[in-house]
Amino acid sequence: MVARLTARKAVRSGVLWGYIFGIFVASSALSYTTIYKTRVEREHLAAAFGSNKASSALFGPAPQLQTVAGFTVFKTSLTLMILGAVWALLTSTRLLRGEEDAGRWELLLSGQTTRRGAATQALAGLGAGVLTLWAITALVTVVTGLSSKVDIAPGPAIYFALALVSSAIMFMAVGVLTSQLAATRRQAASYAAVFLGVSYAIRLTADAGIGLHWLIWASPLGWVEQLQPLTAPQPLALLPIIVFSAGVALVGVHLAGVRDLGASTVPDRARGHPHLRLLFGPLGLAIRLIRTTVIGWWVAIAVTALLTGLVAKAAGGTISGSSVQQIFSRLGASGAGTDAFLGVSFLILAVLIAFVAAGQMTAARAEESEGRLDHILVRPISRSSWLGGRLLVATAVLAASGAVAGAFTWVGTATQHSDVSLTTLLGAGLNIVPPADCVLGIGALTIGV
Amino acid sequence: MEAAAIRTESLTKRYGNVAALDHLDLEVAQGEVVGYLGPNGAGKTTTIRLLLGLIHPTEGRGEIFGLDCQHRSVEAHRRLAFVAGEASLWPSLTGAETLHLLGRVQGRVDAAYRDELIVRFDLDPSKKIRAYSKGNRQKVILIAALMTRPDLLLLDEPTSGLDPLMEQAFRHSIKEARERGQTVFLSSHIMSEVEALCDRVGILRDGKLVEMGTLAEMRHLSALTVEVTFDGSVPDLSGVPGVSSVQAEGHFVRCHVRGSVQPLLKVLATAGVTELLSREPSLEELFLALYGGDGNSEARRNVAG
Numbered sequence: 001m002v003a004r005l006t007a008r009k010a011v012r013s014g015v016l017w018g019y020i021f022g023i024f025v026a027s028s029a030l031s032y033t034t035i036y037k038t039r040v041e042r043e044h045l046a047a048a049f050g051s052n053k054a055s056s057a058l059f060g061p062a063p064q065l066q067t068v069a070g071f072t073v074f075k076t077s078l079t080l081m082i083l084g085a086v087w088a089l090l091t092s093t094r095l096l097r098g099e100e101d102a103g104r105w106e107l108l109l110s111g112q113t114t115r116r117g118a119a120t121q122a123l124a125g126l127g128a129g130v131l132t133l134w135a136i137t138a139l140v141t142v143v144t145g146l147s148s149k150v151d152i153a154p155g156p157a158i159y160f161a162l163a164l165v166s167s168a169i170m171f172m173a174v175g176v177l178t179s180q181l182a183a184t185r186r187q188a189a190s191y192a193a194v195f196l197g198v199s200y201a202i203r204l205t206a207d208a209g210i211g212l213h214w215l216i217w218a219s220p221l222g223w224v225e226q227l228q229p230l231t232a233p234q235p236l237a238l239l240p241i242i243v244f245s246a247g248v249a250l251v252g253v254h255l256a257g258v259r260d261l262g263a264s265t266v267p268d269r270a271r272g273h274p275h276l277r278l279l280f281g282p283l284g285l286a287i288r289l290i291r292t293t294v295i296g297w298w299v300a301i302a303v304t305a306l307l308t309g310l311v312a313k314a315a316g317g318t319i320s321g322s323s324v325q326q327i328f329s330r331l332g333a334s335g336a337g338t339d340a341f342l343g344v345s346f347l348i349l350a351v352l353i354a355f356v357a358a359g360q361m362t363a364a365r366a367e368e369s370e371g372r373l374d375h376i377l378v379r380p381i382s383r384s385s386w387l388g389g390r391l392l393v394a395t396a397v398l399a400a401s402g403a404v405a406g407a408f409t410w411v412g413t414a415t416q417h418s419d420v421s422l423t424t425l426l427g428a429g430l431n432i433v434p435p436a437d438c439v440l441g442i443g444a445l446t447i448g449v
Numbered sequence: 450m451e452a453a454a455i456r457t458e459s460l461t462k463r464y465g466n467v468a469a470l471d472h473l474d475l476e477v478a479q480g481e482v483v484g485y486l487g488p489n490g491a492g493k494t495t496t497i498r499l500l501l502g503l504i505h506p507t508e509g510r511g512e513i514f515g516l517d518c519q520h521r522s523v524e525a526h527r528r529l530a531f532v533a534g535e536a537s538l539w540p541s542l543t544g545a546e547t548l549h550l551l552g553r554v555q556g557r558v559d560a561a562y563r564d565e566l567i568v569r570f571d572l573d574p575s576k577k578i579r580a581y582s583k584g585n586r587q588k589v590i591l592i593a594a595l596m597t598r599p600d601l602l603l604l605d606e607p608t609s610g611l612d613p614l615m616e617q618a619f620r621h622s623i624k625e626a627r628e629r630g631q632t633v634f635l636s637s638h639i640m641s642e643v644e645a646l647c648d649r650v651g652i653l654r655d656g657k658l659v660e661m662g663t664l665a666e667m668r669h670l671s672a673l674t675v676e677v678t679f680d681g682s683v684p685d686l687s688g689v690p691g692v693s694s695v696q697a698e699g700h701f702v703r704c705h706v707r708g709s710v711q712p713l714l715k716v717l718a719t720a721g722v723t724e725l726l727s728r729e730p731s732l733e734e735l736f737l738a739l740y741g742g743d744g745n746s747e748a749r750r751n752v753a754g
Contacts, residue, residue, distance in 0.1 A: 184540070184579065270580035271573075272543050279542075279550040289539065371537035375590070378501050378531040378603075379554045380523045 002108055003121035003128075006095050010129025017087050018133045021080055021164060022140025028075040032068050033149040042066040048317060049074075057208040060225050068150050069230035076164065081224050082200070084133070084168035089192035092126050092175025098185040100262065109261060116257030119176070123249055126172050133168055137161040152230065160229035166241050170220050171196065173245040176252035180259060183268035193296075196221075220244060282376050283389040290363060294397050297356045301401055302408040304352060305429075308345040309412015312420075316341040338418050342409065342428070349405045350432035356401050357436040360394040361443025368447070387444060394440050402433040452515030454479045454601050454632035455500060459509035462495050469495040471656040472509065477634060479514075479600070482627050484643035485636040486736060487653030493636040496653075497605050500634075501531060513601065527556065530594035534606030536586040540579035544572060544589050551593040563596035569618050584610040595622055601632045608639065620645060640733040650732065652739060660739065668729045671738065672705035677717060678724040689713050 036042045046065035056062065059078045064070025096119070099105050108118055138161035145152030152160070174192045182188035202219035205212055216222035217240070226237035255265055278284035316338030364387070367373045377383055406429025410422045455477040462470045470492040477483050487493050498504045500511050502522030511518040513525035538547055552558035567574055570588045578586060587610045594602060608619050616639075623633055623646050637643050643650060644664065652660035660667060672693065679700045686695050686704055690712045695704040700723075706713055710727075717725070730738070 268580075270577055271575040272577065273575070274543055274545040274549065276546065276549050279546055280553050281550075282554065285539075285550060289541075371533075371535065372539055374503070374533065375538065375551060375593075376554055377503060378526060378529075379551070380526045380556060381554060382523050 001111065001121070002113060002118045003124045005108075006122045006125025007128040008125075009095055010091055010126050011132045013087070013091055014129040014132030015136060017084075018136025019140065021084070021133065021137040021161075022144075024080065025072060025076050025137070025141050025160075025164070026144040029068055029072040029144055029150045029152075030147070032071045032075070036071075039066070045071075048314065057204050060203075060207060064231050069152055069156075072150075072152075073160065073228075073230050077225070080164045081167045081221055082196070084165055085171040085196050085221075086193075087133075088130065088168040088171035089175040089178075089189060089196065091129060092172045093179050093185050093188040093192065095126065096122055096176060096179035097182065097188040100179075101185050106261060114257065115259075115261060116253060119180075119253045119256030123176055123253060126176070130165060130169050130172055134161055134165045137164055156230055156233070159227075159233060159235070162238075163224060163227040163229040166224050166227065166238070167221060170241060170245050170248075173249040173252065177248050177255070180252050180255035181265045183264035183266070187264075281389075282381055282386050283393060285376075286364075286390050286393045290360065290393070290397070293359065293363075294356070297352070297359070298401065298404050301349065301352050301356075301404050305349060305405045305408035306412045308342065308349070309409040309414075309418075310416060312338045312341050312345070312409075312413050313416045313418045316418075338413070338420065342413075342420065342425075345409075346405070346428050346432050349409075349429075350435055353398060353401045353405065353432055353436040354439045357394065357398055357439040358443065360390075360397065361440060361447065364390045364394075364443075365447055387447060391440060391444055395437065398433050398436045398440065399430065401436070402429040402431075405429040405432065451479055453477060453512070454481065455511070455513060455634060456515075457496075457500075457509065457511040460496070460499055460506055460511050461508035462492075462499060462504065463507040468656045470499065473656075473658055475651065475658065475661070477632060479632050480627070480630045481649065482623065482633040482647050483635065484647035484650040485634060485653065486638075486640075486643060486650060486732075487636075488740060491653040492656040493653055494605055495656075497531070497603055497634075497636060500603060501526070528599060529601040529603055530555070530597050530599035531603045532590050532594045532605065532607040534587075534609045536583070536590045538578045538586060538589065541577065543577050544574035544581070544585075547578060547589055548574065548593055548596070551590075552596065555593075555597045557598075558596050559598050560596075562598065563592065566592045566595055566622070569622070570615060571618075582610075584612060584615065587611060588615065591619065591622075595626070598629070599631065601634065602626060604633065604635045604637075606637055607635070608637070608642065616642070640731070640736060644732045652736065654740070664732060667732075667735055671730050671735055672707045673710065674703065674728055674730060675706050675710070675713065676701070676703045676724075676726040677722055680721040680723045682720075684716055684720045686713070686716065689716055 036045055043066055046062075049062050050065050059074065062070070062074040065074060105118065109115060113121070138158045141152070141157040141161045142154045144150055145154065145157040171192060174195055175188070178188040178191040178195075179185075182191055199219045199221045202215055203221045203225065206215035206219065206222055207213070207225075216226060220241070223237050223240045223244075226234055227241075228234050228237075259265055278288040373386070376386055403426060406426040407422070409429070410420065410425040413420050413425070453476050455475060457473050457475045460470060460473040460475075461468065473492075473496060475496075485493055485496070495504070499506055500513060500518055502518045502525070505519065514528055516522075516525040518525060542550070548563065552563070570592060572585060572588045572592065576585075578589070581589070587607070591607060594604075602623075608616055611619060620642065623635070626633055627646075633646070635643065635647060647664075649661065649663050650667065651658055679702070681700075683697050683700060683702055686692050686702060691706050691708040691710070692713055693705045693707065695702060704713075706727075
């Protein structure tokens, strides 16, 4: 019963993300074949990026950039490794701790199952979700590989897909564990996210070329990297991945059996001294409620911007005068080298900021649908003034997000001695805010309707 | 003339073909404590949400202290406080933080009274909302409403989840409010609560107000229950004017009497009566009779009479 309920939700999500994974792989492989047509262009790319320390630290090593397979692995691995981990930790904490928070587990557990039994079944359901993610990613990858230009054999394509979803497997298990440790779903997701951040930082240090490469074995994301699909496959690295996933999941299921329903293994701070400063009205309340999430987004934007800035010069160098630059300029990024690369990178940051906007509106909508807004609206505050305040806070958050993007990109470029001014980058950062404002507007409109 | 605390004219809310509230005409004077009864889905919460201006009426209008519920809701809200039966609050805030916030939003708080209420309702305000039980969350919104000393208290099943001790504390607070001249509109399922607190009672059925009056008036309209034990044979009471629902069991008879009891007494005087008991129906009996809960359609007719 629990297995079926969990599997239904996890598989549905797995199908969607499987296609996203597959399409990303396919588009990376196919775009390489159209952008880097000649052998000279491919060698040029490999020479610029293959041994670039900054790029290796940020995105992982890039062997064999002169081949479609090598490029596709380089282009997709890090992104999908992180995306898969985030998807997995959000899905497992939602379907375990989230369901428990909502009181639905209480109903399930009053049936013919135990807490441990229910957790085991939920684990099976989550497993079905990851399996679906792998199956669909593999399917699209195999089909893409059949193209004569891409030319990746089915066996290696399936192994590549496994490497792409292996972080999802591990973080599914991590989510099961943190769901038992934390007192709320949000806390469970944060614990898992912190673990992901630490894993990434260890991997980054290992790949930075400062003589600490052995650290790669200390990070789950490092194990994924060691699978080296399509370039120099190392299936032995699957061993720590399997042992880790199984071990963490088992501990999670064990804890689910020994703790009380609704309780947490890590002591929860159920009381606190009142912090009244922000609680002066709906506006202050909005700031208080969103601040943790927003700070999280700012960190993510700052890290992305910093990484972009760090590689901008090297990346810009490889595209100067190449056909890539023409493609970039079609996307609206004018100028040469570094400028063109930064121009395109800001489009990615713009997407992140649009996510912040969407999150703001979802949070505002949740206040209403979950009935908390009623407590404000039955007092002398109108719905329009509440929404106005909420939009004001969100607009300020977005403007600050743009500024963070610009400032941290500048920090990155400055360390590489790229000749781009802070004001230019701050301007570029603020320039990507209006699309997010537009998302905000559409969100406000749907709340209004 | 002083404006009524609540006044509605033909207030109607339809969802498609279903009338959640059907042409409600209601008037609650200032200082009155009015009970509002009805089974689930009768339209009690719809009435209150319309009065609060949270939903738009399909037809008709409502006023709070002469202020239109739709167009001047913010002004009306300054003078009222609302308690819902389901307390969905911000899980990460503590009780004290929630009370502070809601007080600031309302714009006025009697701080001394708030502290008194916290003690009276035995609330630990340092706990986070997510750590509270349902009853404790309910206490938070009750205190938040009472502490502002509003002119009108709109209460929608306010005591759901409270234990009997806290129910007493609640009744005490409502009596206090009445003594201070505050108006109370209490929607409830707990008949004894309404019976103990309210000057007048309205009964809602399928979106229509089918009864409105003081308990005495409603009892007057309804049948008296008479139970008689005889020492010998039981006389035939079925033909006596005003008497209905005669149930005889050995020497014992139970019946309902509507209107004057004189004809029944005349018959009883000639028989050997060892015990005579008569009582007015409780609000619960009135309510059940109205809804046919006891299966006695005659009683229902008597009440609705």
